[in-house]
Amino acid sequence: MSSAKQEFIAEASELLEEAGRLILEIQDTCQTGPNPDSINALFRSIHTLKGLSGLFGHQGVSDLSHALESLLDELRLGKIEISDEVVRFLFNNIDILRALVEELSQDNKDKEKEQDVSGQLKNIELFRNSLAGKTKGDELKGVIDESMLRILTEYEEHRLKTNVHEGKGVYLAKAVFSLADFDKALEELTKTIKSKGELISTLPTSSNVPPDSIGFNLMFGSLEPAEKLKEAIRFEIDALVSPKGAEAAPPLQRETTLKSTTTTVRVDIEKLDRILNTIGELTLAKGAVKRISEELIESYGHSPLAADVNKISQTLERKLAELQNQVLEIRMVPIGQIFSRLSQVIRKYSREIGKRIELVMYGEDTEIDKYIAEEVIDPLMHLVRNAIDHGIEPEEERKKKGKKESGTITLKASQRGNHVIIEVKDDGGGVNIQRVREKAVEKGLLEKGAELDEKEIVNFIFMPGFSTKEIVTEVSGRGVGMDVVKEKLAAIGGFAEIDTKKGLGSVFTLTIPITLAIIKALIVRVGAMKFAIPLTSISETLVITRGDIQSVEGRDVYNLRGEMLAMTNIGRIFALTAEDAERFFVVVAGTGKRRHGLMVDELFGQHEIVIKSLGEYFAGIRGFAGAAEIGKHEVILVIDVDSLIDDAVVKQKATPVIKSGAF
């Protein structure tokens, strides 16, 4: 996506989020009379969106926000009264705008296609006509000086009229501040004024003002008499119009929304990446300090110097961990953001292909790293569209089977340790295992008579080049298969599992790390080389002898407490060792049914590592997640356990995926 488009989408989404928040605020205050500031702010956000989308030529968004803006303009100018009905209508339209923007963000190939909003435009037109127009038309000329009126915008003029109409007094507060920091002082003054009434216009002036200063004339309406206001505001106040009625009613308390808009900042995720990189490099430096401290203790015992360095090393470790956690926390977003984007796609897509889909979501509050969230949305969308296309049966078929006519797709997220588990479940027909098997044999991935359980067979749908229309893996017209899902997940250190039951549907379970960046790894030796294995994928380590290994159907297995654990000799796969050692270590990796034993020669213990990419040149090599520096300028490869397990399964069934000598 072009960066201009990205910028557009970021700003448009932000504007719509703000609009949604404002409508809620207006709804909450509907009974007591909504805050005109909220309505004006809502108008402004849609107004800005219109200008923005117009500039970028997104006609659909532009047309719709234009129509909405006209409605909001009448609302803020008091030509239309606010009501529950209006609020609901606004809500709906914001939803539609959001969907349009999301559609643009999906960077479709068919983006040339213009978004058609003509139907909705008509709806807005009809809605506007159904509301009786009325204008409060008090004439201001003669009441307020002409030179003052000409500076007001149409909206400010309307607010002025309304204040006069409501019997409020109109005042002009005159303040002079230093040019350097007037905004703070002015904010203070504005706040006080807003607590007494409504601020109508903020007029900067440089006449009769000392150099390096700036004057402001603030026009505001209030029910309180001038004397009382002078006490509270403590600036020179001119009364332009006196309030009607001697008994002043207490002014409506209105919260200012200034605070909420100034406490958040928008930061490019790349900047946070850079901070994390720096932390990663600091972690290496910390490792060096720790090593020096250990060496000092070794050489000089617990001398004061050694103790000092040791203490500093510990403080460094603690503070670095704190810093890292804080940055990671900033990057966290609720997965509900992703789910809601998916729900738009589901709604739209199911309508398109004429299947009724009910969407159920759980665990939307589960938090995940923003980068990972963005990386996982495509695989998720792929699975969801796949479920709609091929999982959920047509209505007729469902009726025959005695199922509910509309299909159900369940999205569920939960946290498990350092991982987020996302389930995509459908109540469709399930994967046709027999067909997958036939296809696998056809592709030479599986020998004809090979004995595999259903679980192993169904996993073949994740193999490259396996996507065919007959086997639920093709997403209509897109030409990408499940292997892409798997690849994308692997790139962020996650993996997918599928559980399918004939006639009842399938569950895809995605296991994704909560965050990238610094991870703990086990350093192992195979032959003369060291490797890192991410700790998150290790469940235990064992020491066994060659005699403990059994061979079942050509596969090396080990009886781990009654469970057959498939084994892979890393030395053999990477062609590092010619013969199996007599006694070796086993790293048990993977979870659930994908548990696997990796045979290595030695374990060196834990290390914090920052995984760096191997670069484009080595991109095609499977089996490695990247490289990491482990101190003293030593760089080692990080093993991608998941792809290794995959390849091991296939390798023993057919040809090896990692050829000897490839590394």
Add this chain to the structure above:
Amino acid sequence: MKSILIVEDSTTTRSLIRAVIEELGDFNIVEAPTGFDALKLLPAQDFDLVVTDINMPDINGLELINFVKSNPRYSSIPLIIVTTERSEEDKKRGMALGATAYVTKPFKALELQDTVKRVMNL
């Protein structure tokens, strides 16, 4: 080099206006995301042009135009209003207050460039 002040609260629109003007040649372009920022930037250097939106938070474009035009130090700086046609009435008021020209959003690059050239006698 001539200096131009762009006052516009939308980041994207602001950088777009900047990009379009930059195509005309070398300028010292200063961006103000709010009216307040503009008030601070104006005395700091001499500007040859101010391009402003009308609908903004804190102070709006009309208030800014009035400020510029009523101060003898700034009153000769030409002003271009860039705003949507929704603000038709406000645009008229801006012109009445002394703005030199206006461009309606969404604008064509050429249209803004022509206006800038005309106003700055380029």
